[in-house]
Amino acid sequence: MASEERNGISASLIANADWRKSSVSGQLGNCVEVAMLGTGEVAVRNSRHPVGPALVFTSAEWSAFLGGVERREFMLTTDMRDGS
Numbered sequence: 001m002a003s004e005e006r007n008g009i010s011a012s013l014i015a016n017a018d019w020r021k022s023s024v025s026g027q028l029g030n031c032v033e034v035a036m037l038g039t040g041e042v043a044v045r046n047s048r049h050p051v052g053p054a055l056v057f058t059s060a061e062w063s064a065f066l067g068g069v070e071r072r073e074f075m076l077t078t079d080m081r082d083g084s
Contacts, residue, residue: 007053007054007055007056008053008054008055009053009054010051010052010053010054011043011045011050011051011052011053011054012050012051014035014037014043014054014056016038017035017037017043018035018036019033019034019035019045019050020033020034020035021033021034021047025047030047030048031046031047031048032044032045032046032047033045033046033047033050037056040058040059041056041057041058041059041062042056042057042058042059042061042062043055043056043057044056044057
């Protein structure tokens with residue numbers, strides 16, 4: 001099934017997903033969770049809403065995102081972090 005057809009569906013509808021979150025996320029529940037799917041795709045959901053919508057990315061999309069994270073392309077500015 002193409003990713004476009006699965007984006008925004010309830011995470012509970014993604015069969016056999018093993019949802020994981022970062023060990024540095026803390027205990028506040030403000031986390032994203034990731035599941036590597038048997039299709040090679042990657043699903044992402046909000047940990048506060050585990051049956052809420054999930055986004056599904058191809059492995060190429062996920063790799064591109066992780067590359068941007070590693071290059072610090074998505075770092076928030078100080079103004080963005082404090083709500084200014």
